[in-house]
Amino acid sequence: MTPTTAAYLTLGLAILLEVTGSSFLQKSEQFTRLAPSLLVIACYAVSFYAMSHALKAMPLGIAYALWAGLGIVLTALVSVIVFRQMIDLAGFLGIGLIVSGVVVISLFSRTTGH
Template sequence: MNPVLIAYGMLALAIVSEVTGSTFLVKSEGFTKLWPSAAVIVLFSIAFYLLSQVIKVIPLGIAYAIWAGVGIVLTALIGYFVFRQSLDWAALIGIGLIVSGVVVINLFSNSAGH
């Protein structure tokens, strides 16, 4: 199987793990609740391990840009739908600019390693 494809799959899993860990971070209430706190530690450990494997194939800057862009969107959606946290227009525009940057990198950059 193509190593780049595997790396992007691992990056997707890393992002999901990090976003899920961030969700449990809210539930941990400042690390005062045992099981949500343990979930944060395990999920972030998985996320960083996977990212460490991804950057063997995909350049760090590209991997991190994708990680950050997708992570921000997913975290904002979870904040909105799960925690009922609203976003104003400035936040939505900023998130849109981040997503646009990730799209530009993936479509037009030779550094993206596709």
Template sequence: MTPAYAYGALAIAIVCEVIGTLFLQKSEQFSKLAPTLAMAVFYVGSFFFLSQALKLLPLGIAYAIWGGLGIVLTAVIGVVVLRQTLDTPAMVGIAMIVGGVVVVNTLSQSGGH
């Protein structure tokens, strides 16, 4: 497995997790069957692709990227698609998450990059 494949699988895992989370919102506490099933499919897909990335990437690095970027993308979609608002502390916190992901990917010697 190449690093490109591992990071590609991780990117797919992140996208699946974000889509699954959107369907979680749409499921209305699991009261709507179709969004609930879609959520489950995307979460399973997310964990499958995360497991593929873990064949090369260390767990801590992969999970930090998966969780961090998932949070950021979910917040962005919440603002853009769902018309939710973020206050200044939320934006600062999200910027700190982005900064952490950048540090892990550019300065850490722990990853498979």
């Protein structure tokens, strides 16, 4: 496995853990429930740790753009599927623009190391 592939996999893990932590943040009820609160802290801590390892082979700007963009999209999906929260047309358009930006960065940026 190349360092770049490992970095993308590690970044993917960081994104999934951040989304999981955000989902438990809703369940923590402003940190008044112990188990979800501990899961938030654990997921965020491991997410940042994984992100720090991804940065060994990726520029910060690219890694953070991918982390933030994909995190927004996945968190929006979780909010719709798990929490039954609706997204309006403007929300879908905004998410579409985020996905477009992630695709452009992933396919065309020369700074991603691929």
